Amino acid sequence: xxxxxxxxxxxxxxxxxxxxxxxxxxxxxxxxxxxxxxxxxxxxxxxxxxxxxxxxxxxxxxxxxxxxxxxxxxxxxxxxxxxxxxxxxxxxxxxxxxxxxxxxxxxxxxxxxxxxxxxxxxxxxxxxxxxxxxxxxxxxxxxxxxxxxxxxxxxxxxxxxxxxxxxxxxxxxxxxxxxxxxxxxxxxxxxxxxxxxxxxxxxxxxxxxxxxxxxxxxxxxxxxxxxxxxxxxxxxxxxxxxxxxxxxxxxxxxxxxxxxxxxxxxxxxxxxxxxxxxxxxxxxxxxxxxxxxxxxxxxxxxxxxxxxxxxxxxxxxxxxxxxxxxxxxxxxxxxxxxxxxxxxxxxxxxxxxxxxxxxxxxxxxxxxxxxxxxxxxxxxxxxxxxxxxxxxxxxxxxxxxxxxxxxxxxxxxxxxxxxxxxxxxxxxxxxxxxxxxxxxxxxxxxxxxxxxxxxxxxxxxxxxxxxxxxxxxxxxxxxxxxxxxxxxxxxxxxxxxxxxxxxxxxxxxxxxxxxxxx
Amino acid sequence: xxxxxxxxxxxxxxxxxxxxxxxxxxxxxxxxxxxxxxxxxxxxxxxxxxxxxxxxxxxxxxxxxxxxxxxxxxxxxxxxxxxxxxxxxxxxxxxxxxxxxxxxxxxxxxxxxxxxxxxxxxxxxxxxxxxxxxxxxxxxxxxxxxxxxxxxxxxxxxxxxxxxxxxxxxxxxxxxxxxxxxxxxxxxxxxxxxxxxxxxxxxxxxxxxxxxxxxxxxxxxxxxxxxxxxxxxxxxxxxxxxxxxxxxxxxxxxxxxxxxxxxxxxxxxxxxxxxxxxxxxxxxxxxxxxxxxxxxxxxxxxxxxxxxxxxxxxxxxxxxxxxxxxxxxxxxxxxxxxxxxxxxxxxxxxxxxxxxxxxxxxx
Numbered sequence: 015x016x017x018x019x020x021x022x023x024x025x026x027x028x029x030x031x032x033x034x035x036x037x038x039x040x041x042x043x044x045x046x047x048x049x050x051x052x053x054x055x056x057x058x059x060x061x062x063x064x065x066x067x068x069x070x071x072x073x074x075x076x077x078x079x080x081x082x083x084x085x086x087x088x089x090x091x092x093x094x095x096x097x098x099x100x101x102x103x104x105x106x107x108x109x110x111x112x113x114x115x116x117x118x119x120x121x122x123x124x125x126x127x128x129x130x131x132x133x134x135x136x137x138x139x140x141x142x143x144x145x146x147x148x149x150x151x152x153x154x155x156x157x158x159x160x161x162x163x164x165x166x167x168x169x170x171x172x173x174x175x176x177x178x179x180x181x182x183x184x185x186x187x188x189x190x191x192x193x194x195x196x197x198x199x200x201x202x203x204x205x206x207x208x209x210x211x212x213x214x215x216x217x218x219x220x221x222x223x224x225x226x227x228x229x230x231x232x233x234x235x236x237x238x239x240x241x242x243x244x245x246x247x248x249x250x251x252x253x254x255x256x257x258x259x260x261x262x263x264x265x266x267x268x269x270x271x272x273x274x275x276x277x278x279x280x281x282x283x284x285x286x287x288x289x290x291x292x293x294x295x296x297x298x299x300x301x302x303x304x305x306x307x308x309x310x311x312x313x314x315x316x317x318x319x320x321x322x323x324x325x326x327x328x329x330x331x332x333x334x335x336x337x338x339x340x341x342x343x344x345x346x347x348x349x350x351x352x353x354x355x356x357x358x359x360x361x362x363x364x365x366x367x368x369x370x371x372x373x374x375x376x377x378x379x380x381x382x383x384x385x386x387x388x389x390x391x392x393x394x395x396x397x398x399x400x401x402x403x404x405x406x407x408x409x410x411x412x413x414x415x416x417x418x419x420x421x422x423x424x425x426x427x428x429x430x431x432x433x434x435x436x437x438x439x440x441x442x443x444x445x446x447x448x449x450x451x452x453x454x455x456x457x458x459x460x461x462x463x464x465x466x467x468x469x470x471x472x473x474x475x476x477x478x479x480x481x482x483x484x485x486x487x488x489x490x491x492x493x494x495x496x497x498x499x500x501x502x503x504x505x506x507x508x509x510x511x512x513x514x515x516x517x518x519x520x521x522x523x524x525x526x527x528x529x530x531x532x
Numbered sequence: 533x534x535x536x537x538x539x540x541x542x543x544x545x546x547x548x549x550x551x552x553x554x555x556x557x558x559x560x561x562x563x564x565x566x567x568x569x570x571x572x573x574x575x576x577x578x579x580x581x582x583x584x585x586x587x588x589x590x591x592x593x594x595x596x597x598x599x600x601x602x603x604x605x606x607x608x609x610x611x612x613x614x615x616x617x618x619x620x621x622x623x624x625x626x627x628x629x630x631x632x633x634x635x636x637x638x639x640x641x642x643x644x645x646x647x648x649x650x651x652x653x654x655x656x657x658x659x660x661x662x663x664x665x666x667x668x669x670x671x672x673x674x675x676x677x678x679x680x681x682x683x684x685x686x687x688x689x690x691x692x693x694x695x696x697x698x699x700x701x702x703x704x705x706x707x708x709x710x711x712x713x714x715x716x717x718x719x720x721x722x723x724x725x726x727x728x729x730x731x732x733x734x735x736x737x738x739x740x741x742x743x744x745x746x747x748x749x750x751x752x753x754x755x756x757x758x759x760x761x762x763x764x765x766x767x768x769x770x771x772x773x774x775x776x777x778x779x780x781x782x783x784x785x786x787x788x789x790x791x792x793x794x795x796x797x798x799x800x801x802x803x804x805x806x807x808x809x810x811x812x813x814x815x816x817x818x819x820x821x822x823x824x825x826x827x828x829x830x831x832x833x834x835x836x837x838x839x840x841x842x843x844x845x846x847x848x849x850x851x852x853x854x855x856x857x858x859x860x861x862x863x864x865x866x867x868x869x870x871x872x873x874x875x876x877x878x879x880x881x882x883x884x885x886x887x888x889x890x891x892x893x894x895x
Contacts, residue, residue, distance in 0.1 A: 330769060363769060369769055383769070386771075394752055399750060399755060
């Protein structure tokens with residue numbers, strides 16, 4: 015311990031561990047990072063805050079060597095360095111845990127870890143080291159387990175241990191809690207505090223201001239590629255941090271007083287579906303009733319059957335029993351997605367690019383994508399595409415949802431995540447769906463756009479439509495849902511009024527203990 | 533050293549348009565080197581290949597004749613390739629089109645009727661479509677690799693045509709040479725002008741390109757092709773069936789290849805013989821890509837490739853260059869077209885591994 019204590023004093027008293035000096039990154043004519051000064055010291059957990067597209071990823075990628083700065087300098091322990099690749103970053107002592115895991119599901123934990131080393135280590139050495147680290151840091155993990163069988167939280171531990179194997183002095187974590195239950199997140203925080211106390215520096219990227227305030231002693235806030243503030247998050251409020259990120263006070267979502275709900279709009283009756291892929295989740299005996307005018311939030315950690323539930327509801331995977339899914343009294347389980355849309359139902363999947371929209375196509379073409387069947391009288395005449403009608407409607411949607419874009423009809427790929435999501439949401443809301451089913455409505459979307467999207471969902475329900483919002487963001491669920499059900503391992507709990515639920519009960523239910531929480 | 537392809541943040545729009553021309557220039561440059569190695573004067577050989585045919589009216593007409601089947605087949609391939617259905621067996625579909633279309637004039641060789649020719653063309657399209665249906669249904673139903681199944685069926689078709697023209701369909705008055713009876717006038721595609729070789733197949737090729745262009749760029753069916761071709765998952769979200777599109781694309785492509793086949797039989801040759809398989813079905817793949825899978829681009833690309841055939845024949849006669857040089861040219865052209873398209877979207881970067889290691893050790 016004495017040696018870590020030395021490191022700690024060295025860090026706090028002297029130079030920052032890592033520093034960027036007016037670092038700039040250009041993509042063509044676009045400045046993703048503009049003269050960014052940033053410093054992190056040993057023994058601190060430092061938050062990097064900012065909306066999507068603020069330049070956080072670009073900065074981190076330059077620190078981790080996957081991007082090269084166009085100008086400026088990076089200094090490691092005061093000395094200028096050039097980090098030309100992630101392996102050079104690792105050699106310096108910088109490790110990174112990614113938001114999207116890069117693990118091979120069919121291989122074991124030890125094999126996955128061994129793969130990341132350029133030097134050949136025997137699998138047994140790797141397994142032993144991994145086991146030792148997992149004990150030392152309170153991260154229980156079996157090196158021989160197959161990754162495909164692990165929960166998301168356990169997979170994250172694999173990533174963390176893989177990172178720790180290199181004994182890094184600076185650890186970068188990208189949105190680490192976005193996939194964890196509140197309980198799992200608490201375990202992670204303990205580990206992080208322990209790593210900090212050993213004198214390591216942790217760069218913590220997160221959207222969740224509460225966590226940042228709880229964990230971090232310093233924060234750097236970025237907006238549009240520049241650092242707008244560096245502060246101590248413990249001395250700020252969540253609202254002040256958020257307004258620094260957005261640059262304006264965010265409109266909070268307004269809940270209209272709960273109206274009288276109508277009759278049952280959507281009913282699921284003992285819906286079961288075998289998973290079609292080896293690593294998918296099978297749906298087990300799901301029942302749910304959603305009333306007209308109601309927003310039902312489906313909470314749960316990603317990968318517990320949400321994607322499969324969405325595919326069953328949308329008709330992308332038609333079911334064997336027609337009566338397992340009922341829209342307004344009509345069994346629709348065996349109908350295609352187009353037939354379901356013709357019955358006034360709208361769908362918004364989680365993935366924007368390549369699922370909800372085709373990146374290379376224009377917005378008007380992406381409008382046609384989901385509405386060619388339900389609005390064929392408007393957008394098609396004898397099979398020929400009516401481009402004028404599409405252009406008018408595209409303009410109307412962009413206006414209604416405040417979609418910011420360059421040009422009248424740009425390709426979907428050119429929009430930021432938040433603006434594209436607003437368009438995709440607007441595309442469905444524009445036709446006044448009687449039922450709207452949304453998976454992760456604001457995943458990876460900046461705070462301003464997220465508020466607008468949530469407001470749109472609430473307004474839609476207030477106008478008498480039924481809304482199902484599948485989301486792993488508990489704040490979001492509490493903000494919009496009238497009642498809440500929780501998904502775990504392909505099962506769905508009973509829906510209960512949101513006012514009866516707390517974070518703790520939902521957290522328990524996320525781990526599958528529906529009865530214990532009831 | 534590690535050789536890596538890195539995606540460019542933005543593809544240059546100018547280069548995207550110029551890519552086929554760039555490929556042609558590179559092919560010509562490689563051709564110069566090839567001729568120099570063969571010991572021929574490079575520039576005059578290139579002239580014989582690519583310029584001389586354009587100066588001669590007869591050769592110009594031959595280019596049109598050659599381009600006709602290439603364009604017809606490539607137009608069909610465009611709908612397949614755009615929807616990621618890799619139909620490599622157009623040659624087989626072309627042969628089956630010729631075979632099916634020839635059935636009528638072979639069995640009813642005395643029949644004279646104005647309906648005979650349209651019926652033959654329809655039969656040709658049917659033959660090609662049926663033959664393309666085999667790999668299509670195998671892919672849609674059993675997820676069979678369509679590249680292999682369509683390609684292998686080419687060899688089956690070649691043997692089949694070879695057998696009928698030597699066996700059951702051989703012309704009784706043909707001195708034992710392989711080939712059917714010559715068709716009578718009502719079973720031949722009329723020429724475009726007197727004493728010429730160009731026939732109405734050329735008009736069919738242009739018309740089919742125009743129709744395909746309209747369908748692909750203006751209709752919901754064309755939209756389906758684009759969506760499923762670029763993003764199958766978004767296609768499913770849109771409610772489009774990838775399996776059904778696979779079948780439709782193969783049927784259309786097969787029918788056009790079949791039309792090209794019966795067009796050759798009834799237009800250029802006037803009978804079915806053992807020389808029908810000239811590799812048009814394979815060269816059309818180059819035409820389709822050189823034309824950027826755009827039916828109108830394909831018309832231009834078909835003419836360019838036809839030029840290389842005719843130029844090759846001229847070079848064979850006047851310079852004694854083997855006709856295999858033509859195949860080399862076509863191979864080079866496909867190579868450069870694909871390479872240019874790739875390099876517009878990606879850049880090559882070299883990462884020195886040793887340099888990296890030493891840096892790592894120093895740090």
